[in-house]
Amino acid sequence: MPISIPLVLHAVLDDYALPWGGDHGVAHWARVYENGLRLAEETGAIVEVVRLFAVLHDCRRINEHTDPEHGPRAAEFARTLRGRLFDLPDHEFCLLHRACAGHTHERTHLDVTIRTCWDADRLDLGRVGITPHPKYLCTDVARRPATIKWADGRASFGVVPEIVWDEWGIDLGTGEADAIERPEGGAECPSK
Ligand SMILES: [Fe+2]
Ligand SMILES: [Fe+2]
Secondary structure (H helix, E strand, O other), X not given: OOOOHHHHHHHHHHOOOOOOOOOOOHHHHHHHHHHHHHHHHHHOOOHHHHHHHHHHOOOXXXXXXXXXXXXXXXXXXXXXXXXXXXXXXXXXXXXXXXXXXXXXXXXXXXXXXXXXXXXXXXXXXXXXXXXXXXXXXXXXXXXXXXXXXXXXXXXXXXXXXXXXXXXXXXXXXXXXXXXXXXXXXXXXXXXX
């Protein structure tokens, strides 16, 4: 089935522990999403993995500060959604799982899709006052000064991408999301 990001997001937000508008919340996910799509045009990353990473990688945080296990928790949460709210071939799901699990502690990775995910996230550090340093980015396109300037400008000003409302149906002003119909049941993932 085609992947519906709003469907995944609504499941995420049902049980999200932090404010939707927080440092690791919905606007961050949307900027990571758009960073990732921009990087993927040049890196050749698997776009469906990049899109899912953006909305899942921080979704099981329990605080906005130190939460070293939030990546592995997000990876396992993704596993619970696979086969119910989205599907990916095994190889692509492994990349998503690995990208979520390792996004905070690992420097780089051999796989370009994982590197693209991690750079998409790191390019948004300006939201907490940190300008991304090329040394900590792992793709050529992310290290480019023009890319850093574009992404860091949006992060520093806390830009809320239009997709948050236009495509995802989420109103950060009221903290409400458009109702969305979920599939009944759904096939369970054999690797779950
Ligand atoms: Fe994170
Ligand atoms: Fe993040």
